[in-house]
Amino acid sequence: MKENNQERPGLFELFISFFKIGGLTFGGGLTMLPMLEYELVTKRKWIESDELLDYYAIGQCTPGIIAVNTATFVGYKKRGIMGGIFSTLGMVSPSILIITIVALFLKGFMDNVWFQHALMGIRGVVCALMINTVINLGKKSLKDTIGWIVCIVVFVLAFLTNIPTVVLVLSAAVLGLIIDFVQGGKKKNVD
Amino acid sequence: MSTDILLYLQIFWEFFKIGLFAVGGGPATLPYLMELTKKYDWFTMEDLTNMIAVSESTPGPLGVNMATYAGFTTLGTFGGIVSTLGLVLPSLIVIIIIAAFFSKMNKNPKVQAAFKTIRPAVTGVIAAAVLGICRVSLFSEAKGDLIILWKSMILASVVLGLIQIKKLKNIHPFLWFVAGASAGIIFRF
Incomplete structure (x- = not known):
């Protein structure tokens, strides 16, 4: 490849990046966001943080595990179908390796006191990292009053009710289209 | 030997279905995994609870971890690989199709x-x-x-x-x- 590495990473590089993300994240799913943000946005600059939100939104509305879907998305964007496949395999390989080992010692692990202490410490850190990620995402995604209102309403609904996330995300999409339609109408009137 | 192949196909198929129907990521796989505990003796409800805790403390998404665990306990290392690939394949196909459209549509x-x-x-x-x-x-x-x-x-x-x-x-x-x-x-x- 003669192209700039930053622009067009190799398939193996994609595999390794997602292997690292899959292998160094604790908690899975949502807790992967800080790691995805660090590896893909801050360090490698493969995507912008609002792109991460887009992928996450699509991941919420499509089948499959969100972290894996994000890997497929980024991989496809960088290197097409093979990129998608290599990124996805990179993301799941650490799980296969680690769980196979853990499955052998599962009971002993769970009963170990030191392991429990360490786990509680990790949980505290996970909270801090995730709050930080939400702040970063908010800085990018909340640009106007409508954005803030949508965010707060969805936050309250998501926390207090059992409305499926898909419904919340799709409703927001419909609202966006309605606002666009109304504003478009206004602009035409001005013209 | 032939029953083994059948079991591989079965575990692949079950996790393929979970991957296809669990919309919303990790937590969405839980109800389907609970169903599996009733349908097969691959893992118990207690295993599932432990697995949730383990997933919180080991790398990787819960759904993927659970697929690996179930595959491993029933069919060993290769079983773990087969079930995990089954889980991931549907979304791999769906997302690649969406990504292909999205890259054209996101300027709309x-x-x-x-x-x-x-x-x-x-x-x-x-x-x-x-x-x-x-x-x-x-x-x-x-x-x-x-x-x-x-x-x-x-x-x-x-x-x-x-x-x-x-x-x-x-x-x-x-x-x-x-x-x-x-x-x-x-x-x-």
Whole structure:
């Protein structure tokens, strides 16, 4: 490849990046966001943080595990179908390796006191990292009053009710289209 | 031997279905996994509960971990690989198709208008989930009372404060996990 590495990473590089993300994240799913943000946005600059939100939104509305879907998305964007496949395999390989080992010692692990202490410490850190990620995402995604209102309403609904996330995300999409339609109408009137 | 191949196909198919129908990521796989405990003797409800805890403390998404675990316990290492690939394959296909469209469509003004409100909504969804995680990690519920886990609370606050410092911003998140685990062991969380 003669192209700039930053622009067009190799398939193996994609595999390794997602292997690292899959292998160094604790908690899975949502807790992967800080790691995805660090590896893909801050360090490698493969995507912008609002792109991460887009992928996450699509991941919420499509089948499959969100972290894996994000890997497929980024991989496809960088290197097409093979990129998608290599990124996805990179993301799941650490799980296969680690769980196979853990499955052998599962009971002993769970009963170990030191392991429990360490786990509680990790949980505290996970909270801090995730709050930080939400702040970063908010800085990018909340640009106007409508954005803030949508965010707060969805936050309250998501926390207090059992409305499926898909419904919340799709409703927001419909609202966006309605606002666009109304504003478009206004602009035409001005013209 | 032929029954083995049948079992491989069966476990691949079951996890392929979960991968296809579990919309919304990790937690969405849970109801399907619970169904599997009734349908097959691949893993029990207790295994599933343990697995949720293990997933929180081992790398990787819960759904993927569970697929590997179920495949491994029934058919060994190769079983773990087969079930995990089964889980991942549907979304791999779906996302590649969507990504192909998305790269053409995301310049469409209508799509951009929709994403203008989708992004704040997703931020809200994530914030709510984070609040849920913090509640479980920083508080303990005993007899209906919420007890603050002070050690965890202080650790979380200190880390959150430290990440705001510019020089510390680019520290690899894994190092924070290591620090958290050490603090947990030293101060006996």
